[in-house]
Amino acid sequence: MSKLPAATRDWLAGPGLTRLWETVRKRLESNGVQATGSLRLTSVSAQERNDLSLLLGKPVTGAAVTVRLDALDTRLRASAAGLGVREVLEELGPPLTDRRAVRAGNAARREHVWSSLASALDASPLAGQDWTGQWYDLLRRTGVPRGVPPETAIRTLQQAVQVLTVLLGPERGGTRGRGELAALATGSAHGLDDGTWLARLVQRGIALAHGTEFPGDAAGRRALWRLVSVTPDEVSSTVLTYGLRPVGGGWREQALRQRADHHAEAHLTPRDLHDLRLRLPAGTVIHICENPRVVEAAADAACFRPLVCTSGSAATVVLTLLDALAATGCRFAYHGDFDWPGIALANRIIRRYKAQPWRMGAEDYEHLAARSQTEGIPQLPLDGQPVSAAWDPGLAPAMTALGVALHEEVTLDLLLADLSRQA
Secondary structure (H helix, E strand, C coil): CCCCCHHHHHHHCCHHHHHHHHHHHHHHHHCCCCCCCEEEECCCCHHHHHHHHHHHCCCCCCCCEEEEHHHHHHHHHHCCCCCCHHHHHHHHCCCCCCHHHHHHHHHHHHHHHHHHHHHHHHCCCCCCCHHHHHHHHHHHHHCCCCCCCHHHHHHHHHHHHHHHHHHHCCCCCCCEEHHHHHHHHHCCCCCCCCCCHHHHHHHHHHHHHCCCCCCCCHHHHHHHHHHCCEECCCCCCCEEEECCCCECCCHHHHHHHHHHHCCCEEEECHHHHHHCCCECCCCCEEEEECCHHHHHHHHHCCCCCCEEECCCCCCHHHHHHHHHHHHCCCEEEECCCECHHHHHHHHHHHHHHCCEECCCCHHHHHHHHHHHHHCCCCCEECCCCCCCCCCCCCHHHHHHHHCEEECHHHHHHHHHHHHCCCC
């Protein structure tokens, strides 16, 4: 129930005083909710002059007026309102927020995060090591990721100290899996997965302790884990390939050549790529596709040309393989879906590897759209925001005009014809 008499509340909430209360609210919320100092209203309207004159008990005649908050507080308490400025504002609107106190509280909570980390380091076997001070300073400069509450930040930082103690402390053990290490520290085998804040914290500590740069890619991060005898998960993700014939006498190279000779696809893991010498004759053209169905069809048709599949968005293992092939002097030709995500991925691959577009021009798209319509193939609507094709400025307008999405399967016969040609 309102503490203000109804008639008084209605008058105070009227349009003639709206700007005053908005300005007073901002001032109080910024100065510790104290009715001190003064504020100035400009371009005052006739109705505002009238109502401000009645409220302040003095005539307001000009286009601007200065209001002392302590005088306004006294005037309100002596009036029919019977309440001070703060109470009146909370009667007329939401509760006031003491932003100064909020800032102080936030600062105190942030400081508690870092004092907790300092205490955890001091109490650990890592105390006194040269790199720990650098690690603490770096983390403090970097700060806590947006959206992570202080309690979670404290727990994660303490987990990082625990993991680093296991890896770099005086009782460090032998080789262990990253999932096993994560489960011990967090209860989850995925607690140290790439992309987690905890993984980044631990990796930065490892890099500082070994005097190396923090890696910028997945391969570098895996190498960093190996420095402390941690085996990252290198078998669950794969890249789908076909027809790769690397030179070399190792069993992995021989196995790939045998699968190519038998027109069989091959799934390569990061572990394979780490141990495999992927050296192909310089100038070998590697065709790249987006959908696994193309690889399956190429194997069924006993195609000759080597093929790598991105399987959609091109995971790290795909880029690792393509990087390795590029380093040996291979060249690339790329084909993907004619939809906006497909064009975005094509831009990525073509720019990164200077790949040639493979049946990916505006004329190819228009031909396939007309052919699929003639053959009675259901038309998929083209959804999303248009993406310009770096290799053909006419492709995005053509796709927008027809509004049809075409996946690689509708191009399959043409792709297989290209892959069937001997080099």
